[in-house]
Amino acid sequence: MMLSPFVLALAITAPASSESTPYAFETPFLIPVEEGWAGGYYSSPTFYDWDGDGLDDLFIGNQRDTCGGVLKIYRNVGKPGAPKFERLEDFKIAGALPRIPGG
Amino acid sequence: MDLLHSGYNGSILLFRGAADRRFDAASPLRLKTGKQLFVDKLKFVLVRDWNGDGRLDLITFTERNTRLYPGTEDGTFEEPTPIQVDGKEILFRYATADIADWDGDGIPDLWTGSEDGGAFFFKGTGETSGERAFHAPVPHLTPPFSLIPPVAYVPRLSDLPSVSPSITGESTHITLWDWNGDGLLDLVIGDMRAALVQPEDPTPELSEKIDAFLGAQNAFQAFMEGPRATLPANYGTLSPAERMQIRNQTARDLSSVSHFQQLSKNLFQKNSELRQQRLLKRHGLVWIYLQKPPTEDSPKS
Numbered sequence: 001m002m003l004s005p006f007v008l009a010l011a012i013t014a015p016a017s018s019e020s021t022p023y024a025f026e027t028p029f030l031i032p033v034e035e036g037w038a039g040g041y042y043s044s045p046t047f048y049d050w051d052g053d054g055l056d057d058l059f060i061g062n063q064r065d066t067c068g069g070v071l072k073i074y075r076n077v078g079k080p081g082a083p084k085f086e087r088l089e090d091f092k093i094a095g096a097l098p099r100i101p102g103g
Numbered sequence: 104m105d106l107l108h109s110g111y112n113g114s115i116l117l118f119r120g121a122a123d124r125r126f127d128a129a130s131p132l133r134l135k136t137g138k139q140l141f142v143d144k145l146k147f148v149l150v151r152d153w154n155g156d157g158r159l160d161l162i163t164f165t166e167r168n169t170r171l172y173p174g175t176e177d178g179t180f181e182e183p184t185p186i187q188v189d190g191k192e193i194l195f196r197y198a199t200a201d202i203a204d205w206d207g208d209g210i211p212d213l214w215t216g217s218e219d220g221g222a223f224f225f226k227g228t229g230e231t232s233g234e235r236a237f238h239a240p241v242p243h244l245t246p247p248f249s250l251i252p253p254v255a256y257v258p259r260l261s262d263l264p265s266v267s268p269s270i271t272g273e274s275t276h277i278t279l280w281d282w283n284g285d286g287l288l289d290l291v292i293g294d295m296r297a298a299l300v301q302p303e304d305p306t307p308e309l310s311e312k313i314d315a316f317l318g319a320q321n322a323f324q325a326f327m328e329g330p331r332a333t334l335p336a337n338y339g340t341l342s343p344a345e346r347m348q349i350r351n352q353t354a355r356d357l358s359s360v361s362h363f364q365q366l367s368k369n370l371f372q373k374n375s376e377l378r379q380q381r382l383l384k385r386h387g388l389v390w391i392y393l394q395k396p397p398t399e400d401s402p403k404s
Contacts, residue, residue: 023205023224024395025290031389043293043387044199044276048104050124056280060293062387081284 031058031074033085038074051075058085107132109148113141115161132161135179140172151202153211162186164200169193188225188342195343197274197295205279205288214290216275217343219350222290222392272296272387282391290392300382309380316373316383323366330357 031038038045040062047056050073058074071091078084106118106126118126132140140161142148147164154160158174163183169192172180186193198216205212206226213225272294282289299316302309330353338346357363377383 024398026393026395028292028390028392031391037388039293039386039388041387042197042274042276042295043389045278045291045293045389047278047280047291050104058389060389083282 031085033074033087035087038072038085038087040069040072042069055080055083058083059091107148107150109142109145109163111145113143113145115140115142115145115148115163133179134172135175135177135181137179140180142170143167146196147199149200149202151211153202162202164193164195166194166196167192192344193225193342194347196347198343199276199278201277201279203279203288214277214279215343216277216292217346218274219346220273220275220294221343222275222277222292223343274387283393285396287394287396289394290390292390292392293387294390295387299377302382309382312373312376312380313382316370316377319366319370319373323370326363326366 038058038060040060042061042063044061046059046061048059049055050057050059053076055076055078057076060072060074061069062072063069073088073091074085075088076083077086104120104124106120108116108118108129110116115132116129117132118129121127134140142163142165144166145163146166149162149164150159151162152159152174153162153171154173156173158176160174161172161180163170163172169186170183171186172183174180193213193215195215195217197218200213200215202211202213204210204227205214205224210227210229212227215223215225217223274295276293278291278293279288280291281287282291299313301313305313333353334349335341338349341349374383
């Protein structure tokens with residue numbers, strides 16, 4: 001029987017790690033945007049100054065369905081060291097949303 | 104800005120940036136020999152100056168291995184060399200990685216996610232002498248350790264999207280970026296999670312479907328207590344590759360258990376019914392883990 005990722009995901013509950021960590025982090029937080037939180041199915045974020053204003057903008061790849069996903073673009077309208085993001089149009093090629101295969 | 108597209112079929116296409124945020128038609132990446140670069144079962148690529156020679160290199164992550172394609176002066180790439188940890192491949196699925204000098208010692212380090220969550224740090228080591236421009240060292244990676252423990256899956260199925268989650272989900276996608284401008288790189292992690300959306304006023308038929316799903320889920324979870332108990336105690340600190348090996352073995356062991364097949368088939372069926380009703384959703388979030396400034400107890404570079 002072939003197992004799908006769904007079953008495998010259900011199959012394992014990991015014990016918590018008690019290992020001390022050499023790098024410490026603040027309590028994590030999410031990226032607030034107008035529609036709630038930035039993200040998407042299988043969110044894959046990256047940053048680049050898309051509009052050339054000196055502030056890196058946020059790109060989030062995702063998998064919308066089995067045919068692929070879209071690339072969301074969030075413009076950084078904040079300040080250096082205090083980013084704030086607003087959703088722009090999704091990335092398009094020749095005016096159409098490209099279907100980017102997951103992998 | 105140029106755009107690189109990699110596909111599972113192995114092709115890597117370059118969309119060269121043009122004016123007005125437009126892109127030229129795609130052209131394939133090539134090796135120095137002129138041959139088109141093709142990487143079987145490709146999952147993910149990174150473009151970084153890995154070896155410190157001032158040229159961008161290509162790092163490919165496949166289902167089987169991680170490889171470095173050193174960049175040349177004319178935009179092509181040398182034949183690949185393996186990037187391994189103590190002779191073992193770096194493997195993960197449904198996740199991504201990022202490379203940067205995280206600890207400030209001049210050597211690129213590697214962070215990876217994994218299909219069952221978490222973030223893994225692979226410290227880069229190597230030479231940083233001034234001779235690097237002439238004889239660029241390729242750092243090797245030390246064994247990983249888990250900084251953010253993987254999450255438990257099952258309870259999240261009943262999480263509601265409106266309830267603020269407090270920990271990253273599965274399939275962690277890693278990007279390193281200085282979020283708050285303090286000069287320290289921070290972890291930016293995208294994930295995936297499932298959520299059951301409870302309708303406010305469900306019809307009796309819908310309530311029946313939800314109850315049936317929860318019943319199937321509970322039965323499945325109860326059965327899985329056995330396999331879960333056999334996981335090694337240090338599972339949360341294992342590398343993505345080691346965890347993958349354990350999960351694959353667990354799946355193989357369970358594939359011949361008829362009761363497991365029956366329970367999983369029933370759960371899939373009930374799951375499909377709720378998905379058709381748009382009550383079982385999958386979503387992903389992006390988390391920011393700000394790195395705290397080093398203290399005297401921090402590791403020395």
